[in-house]
Amino acid sequence: MILIFLGPPGSGKGTQAKRLSAEHGWPHLSTGDMLRTAISIGSRVGLEAKSFIDQGALVPDSVVINLIAERISTMDCAHGFILDGFPRNIAQAHALDAMLGSRGRSIGRVVLFEITEPFLIKRLSGRRTCSGCNTMYHIEASPPKREEVCDLCGKALIHRSDDQPEVIHKRLEIYSKETEPLAGFYRIEGKLQSIDATLSPLEVSQQLSILLAEERSEL
Numbered sequence: 227m228i229l230i231f232l233g234p235p236g237s238g239k240g241t242q243a244k245r246l247s248a249e250h251g252w253p254h255l256s257t258g259d260m261l262r263t264a265i266s267i268g269s270r271v272g273l274e275a276k277s278f279i280d281q282g283a284l285v286p287d288s289v290v291i292n293l294i295a296e297r298i299s300t301m302d303c304a305h306g307f308i309l310d311g312f313p314r315n316i317a318q319a320h321a322l323d324a325m326l327g328s329r330g331r332s333i334g335r336v337v338l339f340e341i342t343e344p345f346l347i348k349r350l351s352g353r354r355t356c357s358g359c360n361t362m363y364h365i366e367a368s369p370p371k372r373e374e375v376c377d378l379c380g381k382a383l384i385h386r387s388d389d390q391p392e393v394i395h396k397r398l399e400i401y402s403k404e405t406e407p408l409a410g411f412y413r414i415e416g417k418l419q420s421i422d423a424t425l426s427p428l429e430v431s432q433q434l435s436i437l438l439a440e441e442r443s444e445l
């Protein structure tokens with residue numbers, strides 16, 4: 227199944243996508259992770275993306291559309307994948323429809339992670355991300371066993387430059403202006419379902435399992 231996780235930064239999309247990916251074998255395609263990897267290896271895409279990410283702005287559409295087009299052509303995406311952080315505006319949504327259509331494929335379900343701003347600010351400002359495997363922690367809600375070290379791969383945890391308070395506000399502003407309209411776009415197509423992302427990760431994952439079970443029984 228092809229799933230899109232739609233929601234503001236900090237709404238828990240990445241955490242849930244990783245869990246579902248491990249459970250079903252659908253690759254988790256996070257454009258944010260792809261861009262951060264590109265920056266860390268110093269590739270051309272990374273150099274192009276860095277200043278946009280640091281400011282909390284969107285990276286140009288052509289860059290992320292090419293990344294996704296390349297990634298979904300690989301064999302491991304043949305039975306489905308989870309998109310996290312893409313599409314982020316209407317132009318990217320149209321590009322996605324075109325690339326899937328040309329391969330005889332289509333989106334199965336779009337899941338909207340609904341959450342309010344005070345929750346997001348608390349989550350993002352306490353968030354720490356593993357510099358090696360991108361696992362997320364929260365200094366209060368889900369701290370690592372050893373301070374600032376990833377439980378899974380032992381690499382250092384970082385406080386992302388775009389998770390700093392002034393950049394968080396810019397990212398949330400861009401989300402409401404550019405990305406939130408996608409909810410209406412996919413609702414009209416009959417693909418949208420919402421979940422309450424203010425709940426705990428376990429409760430959100432239970433909601434997702436119910437939603438996917440319903441989806442499969444309709445197929």
Ligand code: AMP
Nearest residue numbers: 235257258279283284285290311312314
């Ligand atoms: P994320 O990890 O999804 O919060 O993404 C981090 C940053 O990467 C965003 O603030 C953007 O600068 C950039 N980014 C990720 N995905 C996209 C996208 N689909 N379109 C444009 N920029 C993106």
